[in-house]
Amino acid sequence: MTVRRDDVIAWIQAYADVIAENKARLTQLDSDIGDGDHGTNMDRGFQAVKAKVPEFADKDIGAVLKTVGMTLVSTVGGASGPLYGTFFLQAGSATAGKMELSLNDWIAALQAGVDGIIMRGKANLGDKTMVDALLPALQALKESASSGAGLPASLKASAAACEQGMLATVPLVARKGRASYLGERSAGHQDPGATSSHMLLQAAAESWSMLAD
Amino acid sequence: MIGIVIVSHSAKLAAGVLELARGMAxxxxxxxxxGGLALPEQPLGTDAGLVMQAIEEVYSEDGVLVLMDLGSAVLSAEMALDMLPPELRAHIALCEAPLVEGAVSAAVQARLxxxxxxxxxxARGALGAKAEHLGAEAPAAETPSVEKLLDARTLRLTVTNRLGLHARPAARFVQTAGKFPQTPITVRNLTRSRGPVDARSINSVATLGVQCGHEIEIQAAGNSADLALDAFKALADENFGDLESESPAHALAAPSQVGAPAGALQGIPGSGGIAFGPARHFRLHKPAIPFHAISDPEAEWAKLEKAIELTQHQIQGTLAAVERRSDRQTAQIFEAHLLFLEDASLxxxxxxxxxxxxxxxxAAWDRAVESVATEYQSLDDEYLRARAVDVLDVGCQVVMNLLGESRPAPTLESPGILIAADLTPADTARLDASMVKAICTAFGGPTSHSAILARTFGIPAVVGIGEGVLNLPEDCPLIVDAVKGWVIPEPDEATRRGYIEAADALKLASDQALTESAELAVSKDGRRIEVGANIGSLAEARAAVAAGAEGVGLLRTEFLYLDRDTAPDEEEQFTAYAGIAQVLAGRPLIIRTLDIGGDKPLPYIDQGREANPFLGWRAIRLCLAQPELFKVQLRAILRVAALHPVRVMFPMIATLGELRAAKAMLIEARGELTARGVSVPERIETxxxxxxxxxxxxxRELAPEVDFFSIGTNDLTQYTMAAERGNARVASLTDAFYPAVLELIHGVVEAAQANGKWVGICGELGGEPLAVPILLGMGIGELSMSAPSIPKAKQMIRAWNFEDAQRLSRDVLLLSSPEEVRAAVLAAEAREQGRVC
Incomplete structure (x- = not known):
């Protein structure tokens, strides 16, 4: 049971559509505690990524993810540009040369991506950032895999943990990014970066759910 | 030299910071x-790839300092660093210093x-001076105190420029120290007992808090110590680059209530003089701002951007016009306006x-403007509070452009005294001096931009009178005593008579000076040189005549072309040139055809990007390649030449071929006019x-094909010495007193005389008193200069014998340096005076 190159492309495209549908919502979340451009920025970036899909035809998964990363860097604009850009670039490095991914390959890719985000943004767990959603998701993915569950089940567990992490950002006081300027007033709002991170892993769980276990 | 990279979310902010830093350093x-993303709609944001490119652009092993604004700019800068090869990374530093102050300080320091x-x-210490000024706790500024120098030479001087060693003069100060890299130099503020600090550190110098009137002590040690102190002495003599109009010697008298006539309103003198006339109120009404919801935000934002861009164009036009008729400092007001428009806070x-x-x-723009203006108004600093009017002014201009309304100029239908709450610089710049006898404002101070402009135009002004002045009835007879800062409503007969006498005395004195200047300039043994003015607008033509110009040796026509989306048509040009010729009333007028290049891009000419616009596609080169553009101007000039004594002059001719091509174009233009049945002069001096x-x-080759040569000494010097004046390290080479330049001038005169042609000078050399005898001796027939230089130049001509000047001009060609040339002129001048005694 593996994720093939075209499945990866399908996931990226699905995520681009999710972002487009939720553009206003992400922007609303960001307006509450940030500078109100997260939805617009992410949508601009992923529409640019979508336009690159035809170039993916002769590329391996690593190259696809790196292209996604570079595209985001030059089109997103806000902090999510370098952050998601680094996520995809690092995930691309971890999957270089591969045409399909096993569950362990995906764990390695996600690990590399999340490490990249932490390195770039210097955020810790509890700072009310995307890390609060991604780290639990990575943890759940690993636990599910080591308990012997297959890929779709593990992805589902990962996305569920991601959602829990996202929801857990609501009471937190931001310590990184634009929201940290608000101090205590940032509490009571869900972090937009954690929200778009959850959408990313939810999209993976959904678009890869049909794969034979 | 260290390279500096500025990273911002906003391309305009990044460019603005760059401009500021460049302006200082x-x-x-x-x-x-x-800044921003390389996408068509140019969204705010940062792109690590672009940051990397910017680093590569200025990279050298000396190093690169990267300054950034916030959020993604920091992340993108870090990412750019990761993307560069490790061997480069070691030479690149990301710096947390404040973007604007850091960039300015870093640029000045890098330049050294x-x-x-x-x-x-x-860069890190850059907030120190501002914190100090505002009385805030200074961030741990790194202004290392320095050891007292041993065996040092000392220079003490009193700083007399108006604002002390503030940003720009401080930069000049530090740059002067930077010219002596091997010489330890320190500076102390004796008045405040601060320092000594390193004279090469901009922050250290700024935090000495040197204000006008403070005494400073500069010490230098080592072999070049004396030279270095001489350089500081020279810098102080030119007021650290602040122009004289700003120095206390020219400051206006403090307000005085002593002896004020009953009922007089007390204000602050803004621009000296005495005026009589009826009160005329000028009140600018901000247009009614429509307020409604829109459905297409992107289109709406595009509209606003377009209006802002149009306003920028307009301000650049005003800027260009003001720059030509006043000084650089006045022009900076409009540069500040441009910065407001680029500011992300708006x-x-x-x-x-x-x-x-x-x-x-x-409505969106108006709200943003009001909120920024309110912030300014709430500040303690008087100078900063005065900037609120500037913000409102540019804000209003943008709204007018958005609504397609044009801001009414403060025109008066009959002569009178203009009364306003406050005037914006744009209002003041458009005043008609023949109608506005004086300006009285309720608010604003003597440092307000409108007061500075009023001084430039010689209109008496009293500012900061208070709201009472706004309540004066329209047409109420007034006397404005802008020397004492009084506005006297309905003066009694005795007061009136007294002021009439005082005004007459003032007028008599100034008339006398002008009469003298209006007389011809003839050497003691009867050799005449025509002294004319360089001008670039109608207002300057008036000033030139007033100053005693016998003609115009150079009319720069660029003012007609800047700040607009299409080239001026023949009719507009004809009207402009004819207007100037009329003011000159029969005095000769030399019109120079368009001299423009890549340094001043015009939207209607595709100039392309040039690495070096001053060696590029400009002036006659551009005109010959754009025959339609060129011929429109030539036709307008020919038509004016049919009515007035007008000559035409082509700029930047390098070859005989270019001259012939330009003359051929002139013949074509003449043919086109004749075909239309328009009268043209038989011939035009070219x-x-x-x-x-x-x-x-x-x-020698060109002389037979022209009627005259006019030597542009500024550019001739720069091109001959291969050095530009803007570059402080080589600026000393751009001295027209270098014998190389003088020899070229001498050769041109000889070639012209051999062909029976005359030669004029229209560069700054013509207005330099020490150059006048040399040029007289060489046989120059005409000197053209900025109007204020005319009286002194005429004096010089009258003080010399042509024969002595001839000897001097031969002698100086045998010398080797500008210093020797100047010394020779001074020595000859002393002999010349001795002869009189």
């Missing part, structure tokens, strides 16, 4: 700015050739209101600017 600092660590330390809130609240552009060494060297 000079043209040759290695600066690169990046300092190390990356030194430049970074300066743009971002407006953008947000449009994008999120779907507010229409005019000359060229000699400003490229090739033309000077080949003057």
């Amino acid at each position: 000079g043209e040759d600092v290695k600066l690169a700015a990046t 050739g300092s190390s990356l660590e030194q430049v970074m330390a300066e 743009r971002e809130p407006a953008h947000r209101l449009i994008a999120e609240e779907h507010l229409n552009a005019a 000359g060229i600017m000699v400003e490229i060494p090739a033309a000077a060297i080949r003057a």
